[in-house]
Amino acid sequence: MTAPVLSTRRLDKSFGSLIVAHDINLALPQGVRYALIGPNGAGKTTLINLMTGMLRPDAGQIFLGEDEITSLGPDERVKRGLVRTFQINTLYPHLSALEAVTLAVCERQGHAGTWWRRLPAYRSAVEEAHAILCSLHLGEDCYRLTHELAYGQQRLLEIALALATKPRVLLLDEPAAGVPRDESAGLFTAIANLSEDITVLFIEHDMNVVFRFASRIIVMVGGRILLEGTPEEIAAEPRVREVYLGRARCG
Amino acid sequence: MPLPFVLTPNYLSLASQIAITALFALSLDLILGYAGIVSLGHAAFFGLGAYTAGIISTYGWGEPLSGLVIGAAVAGLVGYGASFVIAHFRHLALIMITLGMGLLLHEAANSASWLTGGADGLQGVNIWPLFGAFKFDLWGRTAYVYSLVVLFLIFLAARRLIHSPFGLSLRGIRENPLRMPAIGAPSRAHLREIYTIAAVIAGVAGALLAQTTSTVSLEVLSFQRSADVLVVLILGGAGRLYGGILGAIIYMVARDQFSGVNPQYWYFWIGLLLVAVVIFLPNGILGGLARLRATWRRAAS
Amino acid sequence: MLGPIVGVLFDGLAYGMLLFLLSVGLSVTLGMMNFINLAHLSFGMLGGYVTVTLMDGLGWPFLATLPVAFVAGAVASLVLERVLFRRAYRASDLDQCLLTIGIVFMSVAAAAYIYGTVQQPVQLPSYLTGSVTFLSVNFALYRLFLIATALVITGVLVAALEWTRFGAQVRAAVDNQRMARGLGISVDGVFAIAFALGSGLAGLGGALAIAMVGLDPAFAFAYLVYVLIVVSVGGLGTIWGSFVAATLLGISDMAGKYYIPELGSFLIYLVMVGLLMWRPAGLFGRR
Numbered sequence: 001m002t003a004p005v006l007s008t009r010r011l012d013k014s015f016g017s018l019i020v021a022h023d024i025n026l027a028l029p030q031g032v033r034y035a036l037i038g039p040n041g042a043g044k045t046t047l048i049n050l051m052t053g054m055l056r057p058d059a060g061q062i063f064l065g066e067d068e069i070t071s072l073g074p075d076e077r078v079k080r081g082l083v084r085t086f087q088i089n090t091l092y093p094h095l096s097a098l099e100a101v102t103l104a105v106c107e108r109q110g111h112a113g114t115w116w117r118r119l120p121a122y123r124s125a126v127e128e129a130h131a132i133l134c135s136l137h138l139g140e141d142c143y144r145l146t147h148e149l150a151y152g153q154q155r156l157l158e159i160a161l162a163l164a165t166k167p168r169v170l171l172l173d174e175p176a177a178g179v180p181r182d183e184s185a186g187l188f189t190a191i192a193n194l195s196e197d198i199t200v201l202f203i204e205h206d207m208n209v210v211f212r213f214a215s216r217i218i219v220m221v222g223g224r225i226l227l228e229g230t231p232e233e234i235a236a237e238p239r240v241r242e243v244y245l246g247r248a249r250c251g
Numbered sequence: 252m253p254l255p256f257v258l259t260p261n262y263l264s265l266a267s268q269i270a271i272t273a274l275f276a277l278s279l280d281l282i283l284g285y286a287g288i289v290s291l292g293h294a295a296f297f298g299l300g301a302y303t304a305g306i307i308s309t310y311g312w313g314e315p316l317s318g319l320v321i322g323a324a325v326a327g328l329v330g331y332g333a334s335f336v337i338a339h340f341r342h343l344a345l346i347m348i349t350l351g352m353g354l355l356l357h358e359a360a361n362s363a364s365w366l367t368g369g370a371d372g373l374q375g376v377n378i379w380p381l382f383g384a385f386k387f388d389l390w391g392r393t394a395y396v397y398s399l400v401v402l403f404l405i406f407l408a409a410r411r412l413i414h415s416p417f418g419l420s421l422r423g424i425r426e427n428p429l430r431m432p433a434i435g436a437p438s439r440a441h442l443r444e445i446y447t448i449a450a451v452i453a454g455v456a457g458a459l460l461a462q463t464t465s466t467v468s469l470e471v472l473s474f475q476r477s478a479d480v481l482v483v484l485i486l487g488g489a490g491r492l493y494g495g496i497l498g499a500i501i502y503m504v505a506r507d508q509f510s511g512v513n514p515q516y517w518y519f520w521i522g523l524l525l526v527a528v529v530i531f532l533p534n535g536i537l538g539g540l541a542r543l544r545a546t547w548r549r550a551a552s
Numbered sequence: 553m554l555g556p557i558v559g560v561l562f563d564g565l566a567y568g569m570l571l572f573l574l575s576v577g578l579s580v581t582l583g584m585m586n587f588i589n590l591a592h593l594s595f596g597m598l599g600g601y602v603t604v605t606l607m608d609g610l611g612w613p614f615l616a617t618l619p620v621a622f623v624a625g626a627v628a629s630l631v632l633e634r635v636l637f638r639r640a641y642r643a644s645d646l647d648q649c650l651l652t653i654g655i656v657f658m659s660v661a662a663a664a665y666i667y668g669t670v671q672q673p674v675q676l677p678s679y680l681t682g683s684v685t686f687l688s689v690n691f692a693l694y695r696l697f698l699i700a701t702a703l704v705i706t707g708v709l710v711a712a713l714e715w716t717r718f719g720a721q722v723r724a725a726v727d728n729q730r731m732a733r734g735l736g737i738s739v740d741g742v743f744a745i746a747f748a749l750g751s752g753l754a755g756l757g758g759a760l761a762i763a764m765v766g767l768d769p770a771f772a773f774a775y776l777v778y779v780l781i782v783v784s785v786g787g788l789g790t791i792w793g794s795f796v797a798a799t800l801l802g803i804s805d806m807a808g809k810y811y812i813p814e815l816g817s818f819l820i821y822l823v824m825v826g827l828l829m830w831r832p833a834g835l836f837g838r839r
Contacts, residue, residue: 516665530651
């Protein structure tokens with residue numbers, strides 16, 4: 001049994017008296033599709049912020065494979081393969097989709113610091129970027145500026161940027177947030193078609209999507225992990241229903 | 252674009268000044284227009300280049316090309332040191348720190364009159380003829396070709412930089428600094444690099460000024476000069492590479508035309524211009540032209 | 553040996569109080585709307601010139617001109633806010649800087665055109681001239697008056713902020729604008745009033761400044777740097793921060809110029825850069 005690709009040990013974080021994460025212990029093996037669910041304010045996005053280094057934990061450790069990454073900055077974690085997308089589009093408004101993904105590819109390849117070389121290395125990066133965009137059905141609109149793209153396309157661009165970094169672990173924060181039902185199916189199919197090598201964890205509220213695309217589910221409430229298990233186990237668990245709907249008043 | 256030799260000497264020296272201003276504005280464009288660093292103290296590097304080139308000539312070494320390189324190197328070194336601070340801050344703190352650094356250097360130069368000549372300006376600047384043959388004289392021919400060639404070469408280098416992956420990174424930092432670490436980009440290292448490069452180029456511009464006019468006064472380090480170059484760049488349009496050149500031409504020609512007017516009133520019109528540009532032409536003249544072109548294209552289709 | 557130190561402290565405090573009056577408005581409006589208004593001291597300058605005009609032209613007594621200076625600053629800011637600044641609230645830092653620097657340029661040129669570039673003399677009433685000697689140290693009466701006025705105003709501001717409904721709205725808007733709007737607070741209205749009050753205080757400060765540091769068209773620029781230092785060191789959106797920073801700055805500047813005159817303002821700029829590097833949000837700022 002190989003080491004989990006992403007794991008946390010006793011992760012704690014609070015803002016004053018508000019506990020946003022308490023004793024989080026996770027171990028995500030390679031290739032599994034995890035859904036992270038829970039009511040609003042449960043601390044799901046906070047957990048992603050902690051794992052990616054945008055928030056510093058009060059206590060606990062985070063491991064990528066065998067290596068501890070707790071003290072590393074966000075860009076260093078990305079370089080090691082831990083990548084996230086944002087719930088609210090965090091894109092480059094006046095760069096075209098192709099430029100944006102090319103930028104991510106260049107940063108990954110380490111070319112982004114060079115300014116004396118022009119075409120040769122650059123061209124392969126552009127081609128790789130274009131391929132990523134095509135795999136997400138954004139190939140035709142790749143020259144359009146980001147702020148001109150449709151909202152659903154922008155959500156796809158979020159994922160494209162993450163893919164350009166060749167992640168080992170991909171954390172998707174409500175990838176379909178704000179996207180109409182019919183378009184989100186395409187989005188999740190794209191996620192499902194991601195390579196088996198990548199471990200994916202996505203935050204999601206739509207239970208249909210969760211049960212369709214996740215092989216394991218983590219339930220978070222009030223900063224703590226309530227449960228972890230297969231979709232069948234979670235569906236059968238009365239506590240989950242309680243957490244979302246409240247305790248039954250009669251019967 | 253280069254004005255022909257046919258013009259009278261007066262206009263040649265104006266043309267050199269335009270080239271120098273354009274170069275200075277180009278250096279500001281790299282950090283402001285492309286990386287998004289708002290600096291109210293960029294004249295610090297201009298002044299460093301000017302004073303370095305001037306001072307080494309007073310100590311006996313007046314060779315222009317090496318003086319240019321040394322002036323640029325000093326400005327670049329200071330810029331490199333400052334970049335470690337600059338890359339850490341944004342918004343008001345950044346503006347204030349750049350302003351503060353500029354003011355600090357100005358005060359220091361004022362106090363260190365043994366080195367800089369203080370309020371009287373640097374005395375005894377003596378620049379040797381370029382390549383031993385071309386003197387810097389009142390006719391200004393040497394100065395004109397010299398400044399223009401330097402501007403041209405650096406402009407080419409800047410253009411290559413803008414179209415390189417590094418240039419793309421800078422635009423990424425300007426567009427969304429939060430996204431950069433999330434794609435693994437070392438934003439701070441990038442900012443340090445461009446700030447140093449911009450300091451070097453500003454230093455070259457300053458050294459050119461010292462060498463072509465054989466004078467250096469405290470004014471090269473003043474807030475006035477930092478504000479002027481900002482106006483020049485905004486007028487032409489930041490982030491468009493040619494904006495600095497266009498702005499420099501318009502600004503310097505206008506100033507030359509109105510040089511008889513009391514400086515107080517000149518600044519009234521500059522003020523009005525700034526207000527008008529911000530309200531009506533937020534991307535400068537080049538930006539306005541680009542929008543016009545886009546409207547025509549849409550109308551045609 | 554105590555004499556000079558107390559003297560420097562006293563003069564520094566008076567200078568600091570003046571800076572406080574000139575800066576507090578900018579700190580609050582910056583904290584509320586994040587609108588970088590570099591033209592803030594143009595309102596100060598306006599207040600000063602209003603006082604000069606009323607006293608020289610119409611023979612008004614000094615104290616009577618002070619409320620008018622306040623009102624002038626307030627009204628001018630309301631007009632400018634409505635006509636011009638409103639369009640720039642969502643603009644970038646740079647654009648706001650440029651817009652307001654443009655206003656400063658224009659106001660400086662206008663002042664030079666109307667009043668000339670000389671320092672404006674002002675004839676203080678006899679009960680404010682001269683000094684009081686206490687423990688063998690001379691305390692200028694005018695500076696005592698300045699300090700007293702500023703302290704009273706600080707008291708009024710702090711009380712208003714804590715105990716009035718308007719004050720609560722201001723605090724809410726500074727803390728979290730979106731939330732405040734969600735609670736039904738008319739943030740734009742609150743801001744307009746706060747902006748007017750702040751500019752009015754700047755106008756008052758400008759009027760009071762004449763007898764302390766002088767008034768000429770360069771005022772709007774020359775003291776802008778000091779005001780910006782107070783605001784960025786003290787923190788945005790905080791009255792207390794401006795108070796402390798202004799006092800610190802006033803005293804250090806006086807001390808610096810008295811004990812090490814060759815350095816000039818070097819010390820101040822160095823301290824500011826250092827402080828900002830240590831605390832970029834200012835001493836009392838958030839974020």
